Amino acid sequence: MFRLLPNTVRISHRYLAERLRPGDVAVDATVGNGNDTLVLARLVSPGGRVYGFDIQEAALAKASDMISRHGLLDVVTLIHRGHETMCEYFTEKVDAIVFNLGYLPGGDHNITTNPATTVRALENGLGLLNPGGVICIVVYTGHQGGKEEQRQLEAYLGGLDKKEFCVGKLDFLNRGSAPFLIIIEKKATLEGWQ
C-alpha cells in the first residue's frame, strides 16, 4: 500500500477534497457504480448538489440504491443521459467535475466512453466551471478506442489557454498500463481565492 501514490481514483479524490466545500456544486460525468458520486456527495454536504450522468440506466439504479443506503440521495440528481448534454440539465456554475473513462467494471465492456462525446463534454464542462474549479479525469487506455480517446483528449487539453487553465497529468512510470490522472484547474479570481 502506497500512502502518497495509491491508485489514480484515490489520488483524484484527494484533489477533490482539497477543492470542494459544503454547499458546492459538483458533477460526476460517468456515474457507473456511483463510487465517485458518493465521494462528491459527502464533500459538498450539507447544502451542496451533485449532478450525475450515465448512459446506462441499470448502473444509475444501482448507484442510486448505494447512495441511498449512505443517506445522501437527497444531495444527488442522477440523469440518464450522456455527459455531453450536461449544459441542458442545470444552470448553476460548478466547482468540480469528475470523469472516469472506459467501461464499467463488472458491466458490459463494449459500452465505453467515446472520444468525440468526451471532448464535447469537456468543452461544455470548462464553460460551466467556477473560477478556481477543477476537473479530474481518470483515463484508462486498455479498452478498444482507449488510445484514440487519450490522443483526442490530450490534443484538446494541450491547446487550452494557459492564462486561464492549468492542465496537469499524473502518470505512473512503473505500473504498466495503469490508468493515469489529468487535472484541470481554472484560474481563481482574487475574490475566489481562499
Ligand SMILES: C[S@@+](CC[C@H](N)C(=O)[O-])C[C@H]1O[C@@H](n2cnc3c(N)ncnc32)[C@H](O)[C@@H]1O
Ligand atoms: C469507468 S466507468 C465509471 C465508474 C464510476 N465512476 C464508479 O465510481 O463506479 C465509465 C462509465 O461511463 C459511462 N459512460 C459512457 N459513455 C458515457 C456518456 N457519453 N455519458 C455519461 N456516461 C457515459 C459508462 O456507462 C460507464 O458506466
